[in-house]
Amino acid sequence: MAEAALLNVVDLEAWYGESHILHGVSFNVRKGEVVTLIGRNGAGKTTTLRSLVGMVGKRTGSSVFKGVELLSIAPYKVARLGMGYVPEERGIFSKLNVIENLMFPPAWQSGGMEIDEIYSLFPNLESRDNTIGTRLSGGEQQMLAIARILRTGADFILLDEPTEGIAPVIIDEIGAALRVLKDRGMTIILVEQNLRFAASIADRHFVLDQGKVVDEISNNALDANMDRLNRYLGV
Amino acid sequence: MADIFGVPTSVLLGQLLLGLINGSFYALLSLGLAIIFGMLNVINFSHGAFYMLGGFTAWFMLSTLGFGYWTTLIAAPVAVGIVGAVVERLLLRRLYQMDHLYSLLLTFGIALMLEGLFRHIFGAAGKPYPVPSGLTGGINLGFMFLPVYRAWVIVVSLVICVLTWLAIERTKLGAYLRAATENPALVQAFGINVPLMLTLTYAFCVGLAGFAGALAAPLYQVSPGMGSSLIIVVFAVVVIGGMGSIGGAIFTALALGVIEGLTKTFYPAASSIAVFIVMVLVILIRPSGLFSREA
Numbered sequence: 001m002a003e004a005a006l007l008n009v010v011d012l013e014a015w016y017g018e019s020h021i022l023h024g025v026s027f028n029v030r031k032g033e034v035v036t037l038i039g040r041n042g043a044g045k046t047t048t049l050r051s052l053v054g055m056v057g058k059r060t061g062s063s064v065f066k067g068v069e070l071l072s073i074a075p076y077k078v079a080r081l082g083m084g085y086v087p088e089e090r091g092i093f094s095k096l097n098v099i100e101n102l103m104f105p106p107a108w109q110s111g112g113m114e115i116d117e118i119y120s121l122f123p124n125l126e127s128r129d130n131t132i133g134t135r136l137s138g139g140e141q142q143m144l145a146i147a148r149i150l151r152t153g154a155d156f157i158l159l160d161e162p163t164e165g166i167a168p169v170i171i172d173e174i175g176a177a178l179r180v181l182k183d184r185g186m187t188i189i190l191v192e193q194n195l196r197f198a199a200s201i202a203d204r205h206f207v208l209d210q211g212k213v214v215d216e217i218s219n220n221a222l223d224a225n226m227d228r229l230n231r232y233l234g235v
Numbered sequence: 236m237a238d239i240f241g242v243p244t245s246v247l248l249g250q251l252l253l254g255l256i257n258g259s260f261y262a263l264l265s266l267g268l269a270i271i272f273g274m275l276n277v278i279n280f281s282h283g284a285f286y287m288l289g290g291f292t293a294w295f296m297l298s299t300l301g302f303g304y305w306t307t308l309i310a311a312p313v314a315v316g317i318v319g320a321v322v323e324r325l326l327l328r329r330l331y332q333m334d335h336l337y338s339l340l341l342t343f344g345i346a347l348m349l350e351g352l353f354r355h356i357f358g359a360a361g362k363p364y365p366v367p368s369g370l371t372g373g374i375n376l377g378f379m380f381l382p383v384y385r386a387w388v389i390v391v392s393l394v395i396c397v398l399t400w401l402a403i404e405r406t407k408l409g410a411y412l413r414a415a416t417e418n419p420a421l422v423q424a425f426g427i428n429v430p431l432m433l434t435l436t437y438a439f440c441v442g443l444a445g446f447a448g449a450l451a452a453p454l455y456q457v458s459p460g461m462g463s464s465l466i467i468v469v470f471a472v473v474v475i476g477g478m479g480s481i482g483g484a485i486f487t488a489l490a491l492g493v494i495e496g497l498t499k500t501f502y503p504a505a506s507s508i509a510v511f512i513v514m515v516l517v518i519l520i521r522p523s524g525l526f527s528r529e530a
Contacts, residue, residue, distance in 0.1 A: 053424040054423070054424070055420045055421075055423075055424060074428075074430075075420075075423045075424065076423045076424075076426055076427055076428045076429060076430075077426070078424070078426070079424060079425050079426030080426045085421075085424045085425075087421060087424075091418055091421045093413070093414045093417050093418065094417060095413045095414065095416070095417055096410060096413065096414060100410055103407075104410060104411075104414060104425065105425035105426065106425065106426055106427065108426050152425070152426075
């Protein structure tokens with residue numbers, strides 16, 4: 001590998017209570033890259049992201065981010081290293097309005113986006129300040145969930161199915177925003193079922209199956225490997 | 236002097252005043268209970284015991300250590316808050332993942348042990364606690380005599396309740412707390428030290444109970460049972476106001492104090508159950524409480 005990985009996950013296993021979900025996930029992400037985790041429902045994509053930010057029960061193995069072993073620090077310290085998490089359920093707080101949601105996560109690193117930049121990226125959010133966050137449409141909530149991470153100065157973003165259940169017009173907007181972020185040098189892990197969307201932005205794809213990474217396909221080789229991929233995804 | 240429904244105005248106002256004072260203590264206590272329930276999901280049965288601990292700590296600081304009233308009023312709640320922080324860190328924290336009943340049993344057990352301990356050491360009788368020299372005497376309002384200390388209790392309780400409410404509804408820290416009640420894991424994923432926040436929340440709320448105890452000492456004497464007689468009513472207040480609703484808890488506390496006072500005037504026999512009758516009615520009509528957001 002030419003460049004040292006920003007995130008290096010080796011043999012990560014994770015449990016929710018008694019259920020053993022991840023059985024040894026290994027992958028790496030280099031600086032400035034967009035990688036996707038793809039796979040069937042229940043393959044462990046979401047759990048992989050949640051394991052990185054300390055939102056699962058027990059974890060073993062290793063995930064080293066910027067030289068720090070994430071498994072051995074308190075969960076709240078992960079964000080302070082510049083890792084921003086956008087959960088699948090979006091996690092907009094119903095007790096806070098839009099601007100409170102947007103301003104919610106503390107900025108741990110410099111270089112975060114200003115509010116004006118965020119509004120130019122997601123014009124839908126502008127002038128919605130006093131709306132309760134959860135009253136926004138699904139797509140707008142997704143934008144809000146991404147936007148609030150951009151404020152924090154995070155340079156490594158975990159995006160869990162940002163296109164799920166969202167109107168195609170909004171998906172295009174989110175895609176455009178992600179490309180802007182990539183151009184700005186952000187590193188992104190994208191969990192995605194929508195392969196077309198994933199292919200439009202990613203550099204590499206990791207295929208998960210039954211709690212393991214079973215394959216790695218570079219985006220250039222995606223078309224050539226379509227049959228293989230469809231077999232994994234069971235379509 | 237004029238009568239209202241056959242009751243002399245001065246008697247009525249006197250009872251209203253008593254009601255407001257009781258209401259102030261209900262407010263300080265139910266506020267803490269509501270916050271603890273809202274943020275930690277714990278039904279804190281030891282709240283009354285911490286109130287008693289506040290009274291005793293104040294008494295001990297005043298009579299044995301020779302602190303002044305004002306120092307005591309600050310130091311006693313801080314001491315109680317520290318005890319609360321230790322309880323949260325060592326015991327309560329282990330139960331967050333489990334059913335409500337476990338933390339309820341734990342806090343109930345702590346209450347019994349604290350009360351038993353103080354009864355064993357100090358006996359059941361009350362300890363006298365002088366009204367501070369700056370707050371003795373009273374003001375003749377014409378229609379009634381208002382003791383200065385009672386006026387002080389009402390004012391300071393209200394100020395603290397309003398400040399606490401503002402801190403939770405209008406500050407960044409309050410936003411963290413409100414969000415943490417909704418999704419603590421995500422708040423943590425944003426880099427906020429949620430475990431520390433929970434410890435401080437518990438310590439602060441328990442400290443409020445200690446403050447109420449220290450404030451009550453000159454009015455009601457300090458005795459091991461002072462908390463347990465109050466806490467049942469305070470729970471009723473929280474249920475009526477809506478579990479976890481902070482503004483609701485404050486308003487309900489004062490309103491119920493007044494209702495209690497009025498019942499004492501017009502039908503004394505019912506005064507000790509007035510609060511519970513209100514509770515039954517509220518539960519029948521609006522089971523989640525008057526101010527809960529879910530209903």
